[in-house]
Amino acid sequence: MEQCAQPSGGGRGNWKNFASTQAEEDAYDYVKFRVNPKPTGFVGSVAHAIKGALGGGILGGHVAFMKAGLIAAPCVFLFGVYMTYCLYMLVTSAQILFRRTRVSSMSYPDVGEAAMACFPNPSVAKWATAFRYSMDAIICIDLFGACACYQLIIAKSIKQLVENTQHPTMEGLGPVLCVLVTIYYAMQFNPSMSGLKVTTTAYSYFEFIGMSVFSMSCVGVVLPIENNMGNPKNFPKVLVTGKIIRIDLKFVVLRLCNI
Template identity: 45%
Template structure:
């Protein structure tokens, strides 16, 4: 479930905006390509982590542990000496990615709540949550849009913007290795990943 929450978290709220930005046909094609690419990347990372755990005789590894061990075990001693620096680099990039995602989620949620409750009298948080849920259900049942009126394609710049939004929406990078580390049988991670995060 944690892997599903990572893939279908707050970023899903940006999915429709990404499709509107990139155009229908390029977005559909790129969505499938990015989905396969992400699944394969996380599969490769998890398999490398398992192999490094066996070589280093440890039970589990974090992202920085995997980075440091892979660099330290490299045959070239000049590169192997840089293993701790590589670990710090991976730590920094992971922090930037996760803090950036948190900031983006907060901005999306704040903007959505502002749009929903603007002009309404003050109410409790529970009332606002009920209003958000009721609005989403009403939109899904009554006003579910079809493909008519959607722009089939935009320019290259719009496709690049779509790429940023889509990768942000679909990425489970922050939870893939922690989930694999906490599984009873980590060798089943590829099955769980392809079951929970299928390419769209």
């Protein structure tokens, strides 16, 4: 079958399923119609996936375990597997929609709206626009809320640093040296395993879940990464590789804290 050209008419607010058969769906090569002057390769995509989730949240791993206790340690691995599967389903669904709607790339809300709009049941399809806006709102709450958390973490850290100092100063103390000093004290002066709590309360466990998911999730960047890849078929490998590295780094931080 000839390669299908990208028709006009499909897009935001007007999504259409142009593939009536599986053969027509498979015939559309969405990568061919992408305009990426500098597409990313495998290594660059893995780096973006890691950076999308690796931030201040991973440094709060010991606080998360303090909330839930040592019994929650296996949950970090389980959360990583679960989130990887969810992100894989998201991107795989987006690639199916690329072929069905004859669109070469989509944003996160685009995927949600297109999936609803192309649903065979009209009573579901009519909510496509409302679903799109609800996704936009949830993403804003998630990302802006994360930024607000960083401000609180910075403010609290500065308070702990200067509250008992009459004349605080950071003159001459470079950021690299601060990181090295932090790692040194983390390895030398942390408590031992004895005395650490095994379990806590149910409410604290939910706090642990929120902190752990926050420190490993990259849901807001997976679609942009896929859209800019030179070979999007390699995205599952990118996703798994990035998630394994993030889980390993989280356990490294916990090990530095003797947890």
